[in-house]
Amino acid sequence: MADHSIMSQVEVLSVMDTGRRRRWTEEEKFRIIEESYAARRRAAATVRHYEISRSLLTGWRREAREGLLAAADSPRN
Template sequence: MDDHSFMTQVEVLSVTDSGRRRRWSMAEKIRIVEESLSLPRMAAATARRYDISRTLLTRWRKEFRDGLLGCGPSTRFTPVMIAPEPTPVQPEVSMAPPSADTIGIVLVNGRRLTVSPTIDPGLLARLLAVPDPR
């Protein structure tokens, strides 16, 4: 009997063309993460565009949020829409006029919100229902 008639053939698949891991600079990681955060449901499309796994992009996004990529949540912006001038609203009798140490915010629906300049940004975001861009 021939010994090699019992051996199976093994095919070796290459992981990448170069056979080595790619190295991404911090600037490239930040650019890719910001692109993936630009619109909802962009993570998978961005990962495909740069030929990286979604798991790796998810890890980079978490590092970005935690401030481990050199920038993070403190550099986030909330989208703002400039609305047409609202219709005048009749003030209630109990409303105090805004003073120099208050901030008046006129909402799109015409309602007014008067807050102190020292208000906690997290509380103000909850009052205004600002969506989380993540």
């Protein structure tokens, strides 16, 4: 019987974390919110354009209505 030694190879992968977390200024949030209200069904297009989740936009809209965003002078429904 042949003697085969199995040598495992370990490959080290170097991962560069570019991060998906982005920081939005309140002015940017307000601009995105206004864009999402521009027309019917615009919210879906807005979240795709900025690559944000629908729930994030909904949260920003709620904050604007409640006056929690500094740039939110005229909250919408």
